[in-house]
Amino acid sequence: MLYLDAAATTPVRREVLEAMWPYLTGDFGNPSSQNALGFSAATGLTTARRVVAARLGVRASEVVFTSGGTEADNLAIKGIALGDPRGRHLIVSAIEHEAVLESARFLQRLHGFEVTMLPVDAVGMVSASSLAAALRPDTTLVSIMYANNEIGTVQPITELAAIARAAGVPFHTDAVQAAGWLPLDLGVLGVDALSLSGHKLGAPKGVGVLAARSRVPLEPLVHGGGQERGIRSGTENVAGAVALARAIELSVDPDAAGTSRRRDRLIAGVLAAVPDSELTGHPTARLPGHASFVFPGTSGESLLLELEQRGVVSSSGSACAAGSDEPSSVLLALGIAPGIAQTAVRFSFGVDLSDDDVEVVIAAVAASVAAVRALAPR
Ligand code: PLP
Numbered sequence: 001m002l003y004l005d006a007a008a009t010t011p012v013r014r015e016v017l018e019a020m021w022p023y024l025t026g027d028f029g030n031p032s033s034q035n036a037l038g039f040s041a042a043t044g045l046t047t048a049r050r051v052v053a054a055r056l057g058v059r060a061s062e063v064v065f066t067s068g069g070t071e072a073d074n075l076a077i078k079g080i081a082l083g084d085p086r087g088r089h090l091i092v093s094a095i096e097h098e099a100v101l102e103s104a105r106f107l108q109r110l111h112g113f114e115v116t117m118l119p120v121d122a123v124g125m126v127s128a129s130s131l132a133a134a135l136r137p138d139t140t141l142v143s144i145m146y147a148n149n150e151i152g153t154v155q156p157i158t159e160l161a162a163i164a165r166a167a168g169v170p171f172h173t174d175a176v177q178a179a180g181w182l183p184l185d186l187g188v189l190g191v192d193a194l195s196l197s198g199h200k201l202g203a204p205k206g207v208g209v210l211a212a213r214s215r216v217p218l219e220p221l222v223h224g225g226g227q228e229r230g231i232r233s234g235t236e237n238v239a240g241a242v243a244l245a246r247a248i249e250l251s252v253d254p255d256a257a258g259t260s261r262r263r264d265r266l267i268a269g270v271l272a273a274v275p276d277s278e279l280t281g282h283p284t285a286r287l288p289g290h291a292s293f294v295f296p297g298t299s300g301e302s303l304l305l306e307l308e309q310r311g312v313v314s315s316s317g318s319a320c321a322a323g324s325d326e327p328s329s330v331l332l333a334l335g336i337a338p339g340i341a342q343t344a345v346r347f348s349f350g351v352d353l354s355d356d357d358v359e360v361v362i363a364a365v366a367a368s369v370a371a372v373r374a375l376a377p378r
Contacts (some may be wrong), residue, residue, distance in 0.1 A: 001311050001312075001313060002312050002313065002353070002357050002361060003193065003349070003355070003361060004312060004313060004314045004347040004348060004349045004361065005313050005314055005315045005346075005350045006200070006226055006289060006349050006350050007149050007177060007200070007287075007315070007346065007348035008138070008216075008315055008348070009199045009200065009205065010199060010200060010202050011202070012202060012203065012204050012243070013058065013203075013246075013247065013250060015185030015201050015246060016154055016202050016204075016236075016246045016247050016250070017243075018085070019128055019242050019243060019245075019246035020180070020204075020239040020240070020242045020243040020246070021043075021239075023041060023044050023099060023238045023239035023242055024239045027040040027041055027044060027128075027157060028041070029041040029042075029047050030235055031044075031235075031236055031238055032225070032227065032235070033106065033260055035282035038192055041238045044238050044241075044242050045236055045238050045241055045242075046060070047064075047180070047242075047245070048062050048065075048238075048241040048242045048244065048245035049065070049112060049241070049245075051245035051246075051248065051249060052060060052209055052211075052241075052244065052245050052248055053211070054066060055184060055185075055248050055249075056185060056186055056194065056209075056211045057184075057185035057186050057187040057188065058186050058211045058213065059214070061214065061229065062211055062212060062213060063210075063211050063216075064208075064209065064210045064211075064212065064228050064229075064231050065207065065208070065209060065228060065236060065237065065240070065241045065244075066196065066208045066209065066210055066232060067206055067207065067208065067237070068197050068198070068199070068205065068206055068207060068208040069099065069174070069176040069195055069196065069197030069200075069208045070095075070099040070197075070206040071208060071209075071210075071232075072176075072195035072196065072197070072209060072210035073097065073100045073143075073174055073195050073232070074097035074101060074175075074221060075102045075210045075212075075218070075221055075232065076143065076172040076193045076195055076210055077087055077090070077092075077100055077103035077105070077107070077108060077141065077172065078103050078106065078216040078219070078221055079109055079172055079210075079212075079214045079219045079220065079221060079231070080140070080141045080172065080192075080193065080212070080216055080218060080219075081107050081111070081113060081140050081141050082107075082111065082219040083217030083218050083219040083249070084217035085140040086137075086138060086139065086140045086168075086169070087136070087137065087138020087140055088111070088112050088113045088116045088138060088141075088144070089113065089114045089115075089116065089138045089139045089140060090104050090107065090113050090114070090116060090139070090140060090141050091115075091116045091118060091131065091134050091135070091139060091141070091142045091143070091144075091253070092104050092116075092117060092118070092143045092144070093117065093118045093126045093143075093144045093145065093155075094114060094117045094118060094119055094120055094129065094208070094330075094333040094338055095120050095145070095148050095150075095151070095153075095329075095333050096143065096144075096145055096174065096329045096331075097145065097149060097174055097176070099174070100143050100174055101175070110222060113140075116134045118130050118134060118249055118360045119333065120153075120295075120333055120334060121334075122335055123151075123153060123281055123282040123283070123284060123285075123334070123336055124148055124151045124153035124232045124280075124281050124330070124333075124334055125153060125155065125156075125282065126144055126155055126160060128156070128159055128160060128163055131144075131163050131164070132163050132280075133265070134181050135163070135164070135167045135169060139167070139169045140170070141170050141171075141172060142160075142164040142169055142170070142171045143172040143173070144157070144160050144170070144171075144173060145173060145174040145175075145176075145177075146173045146174065146175040146177070146178035146180040146182065146194075147154065147175075147177040147182065147286075147287050147290075148177065148281065148330065149176070149177045150278045150281075150292060150330045150331070150332070150344075150346060151278075151281030151286075151290075151292050151327055151331070152177075152281045152282070152286035152287040152290030152291070152292055152332060152348075153281040153282040153285060153286055154178065154182065154282070154285045154286060154287060155173075155363055156189055156285075157173050157189050157191065158188070158189055160191055161173070161189060161190040161191045164342065167209055170192040170193065170216045171191045171192050171193075172191065172192065172193040172194070172195070173189070173191050173193075173194050173195075174194075174195045175195060175196055176193045176195060176196060176197045176200055176208075177200065177287060177290075178202060178287070179196050179197075179201055179248075179266075180200070180201050180251040180350075181254060181256055181287055181288050182287075183290070184196075186211055186213065190214075190306050192212065192213045192216045193211065193212040193213065193216060194211045195208065195209070195212070196209040196210075196211075196244070196248075198206055198240060198243060198244040198247060198363055199250055201244070201248065202247045202250065202251070203240070203243040203244045203246070203247040203249040204240060204243055204324070206237065206240060207237050207241060207244050208243065209243070209245065218231055218234070220232065222234055224243055226250055227360065235249075249310070254288075254350075254351055256288045257288075257352045258351065259287070259288035259289045259349070259350070259351055259353075260288040262289075262349075262353055262354075262355060262358050263286075263288055263289060263290065263291050264349060265277055265355070265358050266291045266358050266361060266362065267283070267291050269362035270291070270293060270357065270365050271293075271358070273362055273363075273366040274293075274295060274364065274365060274366050274369045276295070276296050276297065277293050277294070277295050277369070278293060278296075279291070279293055280292045280293060280294055280296050280331060280334065280344060281334075287348075289348055289349040289350055289351075289353070290346070290347075290348050291346075291347045291348075292304075292344065292345070292346040292347070293341045293344070293345055294331070294336065294340050294341065294344050294345075295369050295372075296331055296340055296343055297343070297372075297373045297376055298345050298369055298372040298373055298376060299342060299343060299345045299372065299376070300316035300342055300343050300375075301316060302372045302375075303316075303343070303345050303368050303369065303372055304316055304345065304370075306367075306368035306371050306372055307345070307364055307365065307368045309367060310364035310367060311360070311364065312347075312360070312361055312364045312365075314345055314346060314347050314366075315348070316345060316346070324368065327339075327341035327342050328341050328344060345365075347361065353357045
């Protein structure tokens, strides 16, 4: 079986499991406890926080461990918007993850915010001029994702963040898919807040990070015992934090060039082998291990089954939207017709996919599309 659904989730790496194991067994203490077990757990948590902070170029006190990418995005959007609003206007891109979009809709519904959704072009790029035009004196936050989960497009985050900064508006980026491939230093990127998720990086599901500059006021969303400097109460997931830190350390030097080369071969091979197939997202400014297509005259769901029978595990788009009959809002935002959007398939992979594997995938895609088209009424 070839696993090409890494954008949905990744297996826990052995080194990560080994790093977290002590905190699930011998050193199982509560980091708030004033006893030896508690001190060990607190030390593990502090070390993990330092590792993450160093990688993100922030102070340890600017790292908030969360239950995952969704919570990190919620905390960024709601926490910053409600923390010290300059006004009640938010800017997000039209292709954000639901965690960002639904948080913005929540603020619109219950807190009277106005939300501007920045359009994207046909390959999923946000334009700097559309951001500049959308900024207003009452804009409280801009949130634009670093790399898109469905189409792989990577945004010019540094350029976009600079526009928001010039206007004095905090800028958040969802870096859940970018992590492991692209630079994450908040200072270098010029962003004020950045979300990560452990399970896309070889750590377990259920742990994430929001890194947020201390100059940006952050209203807590989870109230309780005051853990995480009062920003995110609840007994800390020490093993999860240790795992995420280890996963981040291990992802320092990915073979991005080799993976991009395999991605390009996969894209070229599929486009050549499958008549009428089209790439979705940007041809070059895209995640190294990400190739996504539409195959008119098929259905994404049928293709997944055919591909799986041929030993290739893939996805019809985002794991969250999969299973729903609605066409992906990301693909619609690119201007793709709803009927075509339902024929989308995404292949996402890491450094372990070999050149030979890529050829196997291309052949499986060609055979699967042919099989589905042979059955479909045209
Ligand atoms: N943001 C993006 C871009 C994602 O791809 C995902 C997960 O698919 C999330 C946020 C949510 O992360 P989590 O699954 O950790 O809640």
